[in-house]
Amino acid sequence: MTGPAAKNTDRRGPEGRTPPGAAARTAPPVSPPAPWVRTRLRATPLATLLGAALAFVAVLLAAALPRAEDRGSDQALRSFLESRGPSSTSLLVTSQPRFGNQTGKDLDEVLATLVARTGPRIRVAADGPVHGTTTDVRSLGNPELTRPTRVAPTLALYHLREATDHVRLVEGRWPGAPAAGGPIPIALSQSAARSINARLGMVLEGLGRGAGTLRAEVVGLYAANDEADAYWTDLGCVTHACLTQTATIPPEPYWRATGLVGEESLDRLGEWAPGAQDFWRIPADTGVLRSDQLPATAKEVASYVAGPTSARLKEETHRGDLRFSSTLPELFKQARARQQAAAPLAAIGPAGGARGGGGGRRAAPPRGLAAPGGPAAVAGAAALLDAGPGDRLALDHRGLVRLVPARHGGRRRVRGRRGVRPGRGLVGRLVTSVRPALAVVLVRVLAFAAEVLGHGYDCVRGS
Numbered sequence: 001m002t003g004p005a006a007k008n009t010d011r012r013g014p015e016g017r018t019p020p021g022a023a024a025r026t027a028p029p030v031s032p033p034a035p036w037v038r039t040r041l042r043a044t045p046l047a048t049l050l051g052a053a054l055a056f057v058a059v060l061l062a063a064a065l066p067r068a069e070d071r072g073s074d075q076a077l078r079s080f081l082e083s084r085g086p087s088s089t090s091l092l093v094t095s096q097p098r099f100g101n102q103t104g105k106d107l108d109e110v111l112a113t114l115v116a117r118t119g120p121r122i123r124v125a126a127d128g129p130v131h132g133t134t135t136d137v138r139s140l141g142n143p144e145l146t147r148p149t150r151v152a153p154t155l156a157l158y159h160l161r162e163a164t165d166h167v168r169l170v171e172g173r174w175p176g177a178p179a180a181g182g183p184i185p186i187a188l189s190q191s192a193a194r195s196i197n198a199r200l201g202m203v204l205e206g207l208g209r210g211a212g213t214l215r216a217e218v219v220g221l222y223a224a225n226d227e228a229d230a231y232w233t234d235l236g237c238v239t240h241a242c243l244t245q246t247a248t249i250p251p252e253p254y255w256r257a258t259g260l261v262g263e264e265s266l267d268r269l270g271e272w273a274p275g276a277q278d279f280w281r282i283p284a285d286t287g288v289l290r291s292d293q294l295p296a297t298a299k300e301v302a303s304y305v306a307g308p309t310s311a312r313l314k315e316e317t318h319r320g321d322l323r324f325s326s327t328l329p330e331l332f333k334q335a336r337a338r339q340q341a342a343a344p345l346a347a348i349g350p351a352g353g354a355r356g357g358g359g360g361r362r363a364a365p366p367r368g369l370a371a372p373g374g375p376a377a378v379a380g381a382a383a384l385l386d387a388g389p390g391d392r393l394a395l396d397h398r399g400l401v402r403l404v405p406a407r408h409g410g411r412r413r414v415r416g417r418r419g420v421r422p423g424r425g426l427v428g429r430l431v432t433s434v435r436p437a438l439a440v441v442l443v444r445v446l447a448f449a450a451e452v453l454g455h456g457y458d459c460v461r462g463s
Helices: 036-043 045-082 104-116 190-196 263-272 291-306 308-317 328-352 375-384 397-407 411-416 426-462
Strands: 090-095 130-134 154-160 167-172 184-189 203-205 215-224 242-245 253-260 277-283 323-325
Touching: 045 291, 045 328, 090 104, 090 291, 104 130, 104 277, 104 308, 154 263, 167 184, 184 190, 184 263, 190 215, 190 253, 215 253, 291 308, 291 323, 291 328
Parallel strands: 154 253, 184 215
Antiparallel strands: 090 277, 090 323, 130 154, 130 277, 167 215, 184 253, 203 215, 242 253
């Protein structure tokens, strides 16, 4: 067999040189095709630029819309918790006093340990914690004190570590160390002293067990810098006397006041009345909570109230009788239910927003918290859906169905937008007419899906 005929380029002379004329018959090299992007730009530059602009806008929207939705959800969560007040959003820790072996410094050290264990997601509010020692009330037997009825006024004694930062001394001096066998020096608010007719230097006689030895001397009068300050939350009758009623039938009114004592009188508080306790109230900063971190935050609070953190704190503070309480876990459950209830409306987003105005003049779209799909919409939907036994939220999609036309300006305006308007194309009119119906259908579908998933979860949890 013979092989293929040799080409001119393969033929070489006796010395390995190419025959003459072979290089001239070699085919010229073919240039590679131009890249696709360059070809596209040269062919349709305007369409390419518009496509790039649309892609850029799509990327911006994809990044901005979730952030806007997160901000709205965070704002709804913070508004919900803030409306409950500092008492409901605080961590409260109590313990039996160590009379005879306790100072104000001991209370401060326990507070520092409690605050250090609050966790990374639970920050202390700017108002700061409140701690000290309190007692129950004891009736006063001085006949010159004011009595609305035959019931004598009562007096409780508190030692508040931060009180001097929130009040100003009006008359007298701050309470100091009591004399041996003498009355307990106290400071009353000027308003309370006026209400019960107590005077500076007056010795208040306690009634009941130990009468004759239980006495408190008014050595100073003070006034609160701001009675509406969150510091005074749950501190009954410290800034003024309270007109309370007995539990009898019929009830009888009487005055209740609170006196402040110094650190030197801590050991005497147990003598005044039973039920004395040390307390530490740590308010949580609701302004930094995030809705996407709500499950992790709830887990930290649950561990602090009744979990590993609380057990560790008992060991670190050497107080095995520490008692933890807070309504934050229940509030977090309610907030989570509100988020799930508002999810259908949040999913509609700007599709349900009112845009049209009468008379051919378009109204400016709402901005900020009132924007469609924003915090106001989420909070409004949660309030609309707040129903059912107890604090459990029920997903009432009928309320959302009624709310969607309202967001479009009412049924009347929705029907009016279906008519032909000058200067608008057919496609625009079709979109305007169909948009409310699509929003209503979306609400019903999401509500049905949430109901099915909820029943499935209940079945799985019950099994």
